[in-house]
Amino acid sequence: MTDVPGSPPVLFADRLADAVERKKTQLVVGLDPVVDMLPVELRGEAVAGRAAAAAAVERFCAGIVDAIAPYVVAVKPQSAFFEALGSEGWQAFEQVCTYARRAGLLVIADAKRGDVGSTSRAYAAAFLEPRDGGPPLADALTVSPYLGRDSLDPFFAACRRDGAGLFLLVRTSNPGAAELQDAVLSDGRPLWRQVAELVAGWGEDLVGACGLSSVGAVVGATVPRIVGEARREMPRAIILLPGVGAQGAQPADVARAFTSGPSSALVNASRSVIYAYREAPTEDWRAAAAAEAARLQSAVWAAAGW
Amino acid sequence: MTDVPGSPPVLFADRLADAVERKKTQLVVGLDPVVDMLPVELRGEAVAGRAAAAAAVERFCAGIVDAIAPYVVAVKPQSAFFEALGSEGWQAFEQVCTYARRAGLLVIADAKRGDVGSTSRAYAAAFLEPRDGGPPLADALTVSPYLGRDSLDPFFAACRRDGAGLFLLVRTSNPGAAELQDAVLSDGRPLWRQVAELVAGWGEDLVGACGLSSVGAVVGATVPRIVGEARREMPRAIILLPGVGAQGAQPADVARAFTSGPSSALVNASRSVIYAYREAPTEDWRAAAAAEAARLQSAVWAAAGW
Numbered sequence: 307m308t309d310v311p312g313s314p315p316v317l318f319a320d321r322l323a324d325a326v327e328r329k330k331t332q333l334v335v336g337l338d339p340v341v342d343m344l345p346v347e348l349r350g351e352a353v354a355g356r357a358a359a360a361a362a363v364e365r366f367c368a369g370i371v372d373a374i375a376p377y378v379v380a381v382k383p384q385s386a387f388f389e390a391l392g393s394e395g396w397q398a399f400e401q402v403c404t405y406a407r408r409a410g411l412l413v414i415a416d417a418k419r420g421d422v423g424s425t426s427r428a429y430a431a432a433f434l435e436p437r438d439g440g441p442p443l444a445d446a447l448t449v450s451p452y453l454g455r456d457s458l459d460p461f462f463a464a465c466r467r468d469g470a471g472l473f474l475l476v477r478t479s480n481p482g483a484a485e486l487q488d489a490v491l492s493d494g495r496p497l498w499r500q501v502a503e504l505v506a507g508w509g510e511d512l513v514g515a516c517g518l519s520s521v522g523a524v525v526g527a528t529v530p531r532i533v534g535e536a537r538r539e540m541p542r543a544i545i546l547l548p549g550v551g552a553q554g555a556q557p558a559d560v561a562r563a564f565t566s567g568p569s570s571a572l573v574n575a576s577r578s579v580i581y582a583y584r585e586a587p588t589e590d591w592r593a594a595a596a597a598e599a600a601r602l603q604s605a606v607w608a609a610a611g612w
Numbered sequence: 613m614t615d616v617p618g619s620p621p622v623l624f625a626d627r628l629a630d631a632v633e634r635k636k637t638q639l640v641v642g643l644d645p646v647v648d649m650l651p652v653e654l655r656g657e658a659v660a661g662r663a664a665a666a667a668a669v670e671r672f673c674a675g676i677v678d679a680i681a682p683y684v685v686a687v688k689p690q691s692a693f694f695e696a697l698g699s700e701g702w703q704a705f706e707q708v709c710t711y712a713r714r715a716g717l718l719v720i721a722d723a724k725r726g727d728v729g730s731t732s733r734a735y736a737a738a739f740l741e742p743r744d745g746g747p748p749l750a751d752a753l754t755v756s757p758y759l760g761r762d763s764l765d766p767f768f769a770a771c772r773r774d775g776a777g778l779f780l781l782v783r784t785s786n787p788g789a790a791e792l793q794d795a796v797l798s799d800g801r802p803l804w805r806q807v808a809e810l811v812a813g814w815g816e817d818l819v820g821a822c823g824l825s826s827v828g829a830v831v832g833a834t835v836p837r838i839v840g841e842a843r844r845e846m847p848r849a850i851i852l853l854p855g856v857g858a859q860g861a862q863p864a865d866v867a868r869a870f871t872s873g874p875s876s877a878l879v880n881a882s883r884s885v886i887y888a889y890r891e892a893p894t895e896d897w898r899a900a901a902a903a904e905a906a907r908l909q910s911a912v913w914a915a916a917g918w
Binding site: 338340355356384386387389390392393394395396397399400418419420421422423424425426428429431432433437438443450451452453454455456457458475478479480481482483484485486487489490491492494497500501504 | 700
């Protein structure tokens, strides 16, 4: 599915569904490059300051993209690890996004942005709108809902106008998520269910031909009961499930997210794939990442049951 | 107040209190540079692509810093407007932060970051930790609390170890804030009050000699009743109050935030100061910004009543 000049862009949900069914994978690999974790051949380069570290990170991510491209539908570069290297890191972030798109992958920028309307407009421009006449930096963006609807409108506009996708934080995978997201409301529901209800409503007018919406949700894979409840609350949302791998969830834990179709959920693994070489008998970090991605692709496809 | 080698750093709260009392100002000016709003002499330069736009933004912000430095205790550069210009924009962000620190101002990076623990650690490194043996990019950072305690621990560590400050989003100034932040909990309180209670607790072991904590809060100035309630809920938090100026609040609306002392609250104005030239009879954008900052400094100091 590609855009026809002059017609409205293909919605993100349809682009994603097309890619999932064509490649038979719902796997997303998170690119969380930490200099101290890089393979020794790259770590050595990285010690000469931030510019050298950014260059090493860029080479590492490109190598990972090459290795995993056959097994994943998207990569999810995490902006924090690039920002930690300053403006050189941001340049690496841009290069990695471009490299992944050229490798035929969708790019989900994991930046968890969200601010008052005029500021969110600038974030939408940064991540989701065409840049200098070329494509946007990313196909989709993770977004925090805490500031409410008007803080999200500029992102929804990018979904309509530029074919962008969103993944709103609904119930995250970290231990502290319970503190606010599980706060009990006066009607007895946890807060995250109200967020889920809002997300379902906000996504209604961005449903594509595939039946899914470009307004998706982040729901941690670490609590399977919550995954099932989130699916019922948001039947048309594409659910992005972090927490598989290093955070302890198994592919089978996420089966309930897939009841709305084969592309209705994406399973993300980050460290367990990109640093697989640290656990694997082989010394080749690219091959180790490829093997772990291939294993997860099959496990997730089987768990999804389509 | 400066650090003595070998001793723990001076806490942000104490550095801020010292600066407020020395300069007699609780005013913060937000640096929200939008290319289309720049003075015509800079806008002309900015049309030649993102690098030129970033250079124009940097010159504009430096000019504003020079103009307002006598009247403000801190500047609050908004990361979104720099990110919208890509890696060149990030470089401008770094330059502007450095320029403001050299002008003797505190820098509050308004980036509203927050993610799972390992990711927040990278954000803390990006904004709050010493870089390449030099000072951190910023003195303080705005942070979203939606992911809970473990997502904040790396920021608290930077407060202790590096003398950094935080401003957690409690009740924001935008219209949509009510949607989630005012959700009614089972005990009848709005969600934001539970966040405020958590912020007060998290900040307890970061209280400085001034009696205030390095863990502060963002509370919109647009609803005076909420400002008073937030102060009671968080007696030791430094409250950062956006919403004065372009968003409609008046200095008198924030008086209740100052009951914990002259440096217990900061009032932020952004567009009404940096783009004051658009409303002012004078043609000089620097002078217009200086005049508006001076006016607000006096009005806020008077409203604070110390």
